[in-house]
Amino acid sequence: MNDRxxxxxxxxxxxxxxxxxxxxxxxQRKLFRLLVDNLAITxxxxxxCEEAVQALGARRYDLILMDWQMPEVDGLACTAMIRHKExxxxxxxPIVAVTAHVLPxxxxxxxxxxxxxxxxxxxxxKELRGMIDRWTKxxxxxxxVEEAGRVS
Ligand SMILES: [Mg+2]
Numbered sequence: 001m002n003d004r005x006x007x008x009x010x011x012x013x014x015x016x017x018x019x020x021x022x023x024x025x026x027x028q029r030k031l032f033r034l035l036v037d038n039l040a041i042t043x044x045x046x047x048x049c050e051e052a053v054q055a056l057g058a059r060r061y062d063l064i065l066m067d068w069q070m071p072e073v074d075g076l077a078c079t080a081m082i083r084h085k086e087x088x089x090x091x092x093x094p095i096v097a098v099t100a101h102v103l104p105x106x107x108x109x110x111x112x113x114x115x116x117x118x119x120x121x122x123x124x125x126k127e128l129r130g131m132i133d134r135w136t137k138x139x140x141x142x143x144x145v146e147e148a149g150r151v152s
Contacts, residue, residue: 017136018059021045022052022078023067023098039129049078056082061093062136066115068099075099076113083114094135
C-alpha cells in the first residue's frame with residue numbers, strides 16, 4: 001500500500017483542515033504521517049509533483065506543504081505549475097514551502113514562485129502547527145464572514 005492510499009483511508013475527520021503534503025523523501029513522508037494526528041489535520045501525502053497535481057485534480061485542499069528539493073520537478077517549479085493551472089479557474093490554494101534551503105534569499109525565491117510562506121527544516125511540531133493554523137484560519141476568515149469575529 002502506498003502513502004496516498006494509507007492517507008486517503010485515514011482522511012475524513014470532520015473539522016480538520018485537509019492538507020496535501022508533497023515530499024520525495026520516504027523518511028520525511030513517514031514523519032509527516034506520524035504527525036497527522038498531532039497536527040489535527042487530515043492529509044494526503046504524495047511523493048512527487050506529478051502526484052500532487054493528480055491529487056489537486058481530485059480534491060480541494062485547504063493547504064499544500066511543499067518540499068523544495070525533489071527530483072524531476074522541484075517545489076518551486078511545481079508551485080509555478082499549480083499556480084498556472086489555477087489561472088484556468090480553480091480556487092487558489094495556499095502553498096507553504098517546507099525546505100532545508102535556509103540561505104538568505106530562499107524565502108524570497110519561494111514567494112516569487114507563487115508560494116505563500118516558508119518553513120525551514122529542521123522545524124518543531126509547534127512551528128509546523130503554527131504555520132498550518134496560520135494559513136487555514138486565514139481561509140476561514142475569508143470564507144466565513146459571520147465567523148470572522150472569532151478569528152483575530
Ligand atoms: Mg526533498
